[in-house]
Amino acid sequence: MSSTRDIDALIQMMAKLPGLGPRSARRAVLHLIRKRDLQLMPLADQLQKVAVTARECLNCGNVGTTDICDICEAEKRANGMLCVVEDVADLWAMERAGVFKGRYHVLGGTLSALDQVGPDQLRIPKLIDRVESEAITEVILALNATVDGQTTAHYIADQLEEHVTLTSLAQGVPIGGELDYLDDGTISAALNARKAL
């Protein structure tokens, strides 16, 4: 009956996306309707396409449109180095930095007693498999510097310390960071890890 029911439904769906609320969802939908041919149609088609093809890499957990992702398939990447990250967004952030040339392993979260997430809910057994089967020599634990992230890092280190070299990202002052805006923990970590000039 209502001539705006479909549009209202669309706004409600858009408002559920992270980073969008009801107001920005309304703006986005009106914007799309105004640019029907240039943006609305292509976006709808692309969403359909991704809905059908997106999948997790069976090996590392990265998101792509093939069963084994580009990074796992790439022959040029260094074998033997594995960078362990919490989720796909972290993997993409590492790739944007463009300095790591090894392969990745996405855990899919962190251990959490409160949320009842144990090693088997994460991709930790698969990580242990890969360390053996891919002859990994170094595992870089690039987990977030949060309590859960560090707990998970310690757990993985316990499992793997006899088999591989374990490293973690350095902690300190971010590039462009101002001391005045840094928290006490970061300043103290940076001081403890100070380097000779």
Next chain:
Amino acid sequence: MSSTRDIDALIQMMAKLPGLGPRSARRAVLHLIRKRDLQLMPLADQLQKVAVTARECLNCGNVGTTDICDICEAEKRANGMLCVVEDVADLWAMERAGVFKGRYHVLGGTLSALDQVGPDQLRIPKLIDRVESEAITEVILALNATVDGQTTAHYIADQLEEHVTLTSLAQGVPIGGELDYLDDGTISAALNARKAL
């Protein structure tokens, strides 16, 4: 070739929406891929549906899925009162307030010499038609309190002042507003329009 090309394309499209940038577009797309059945599929379908059915009301310019929108069709709404707004978002904002019971007319923008927007690029001729054909007695100019909005209001007032009563929204302190945070213009407008208690 690339297993993430489709996903990258989707992220780029999402990043073009107002209120989203590359980072929030990535977050939104990862979120959608994780909730494929619950959110991604329905959103893609709904976008397709809206892409096909969304249209502007031929009478007032509101956006809906029928040639004449619900508000223009509604028999219960007061005839004779027309609220003129700049765009559809403004109409929806008025409707959310839920106090106006007349009908609307969406201009589709404001007059602007710089952007070469004249009366014929807006829905102003149609407004003048409607004032006559729908026997309008009051036109409420609910345009934004910007220079362009007020210029447009003055232009419309010039065209219609001999035919109908013209009113505009009151200007003053917003509900819940704190004087300390208001600009000088608003305070001066509120003072000039002060009312006896």
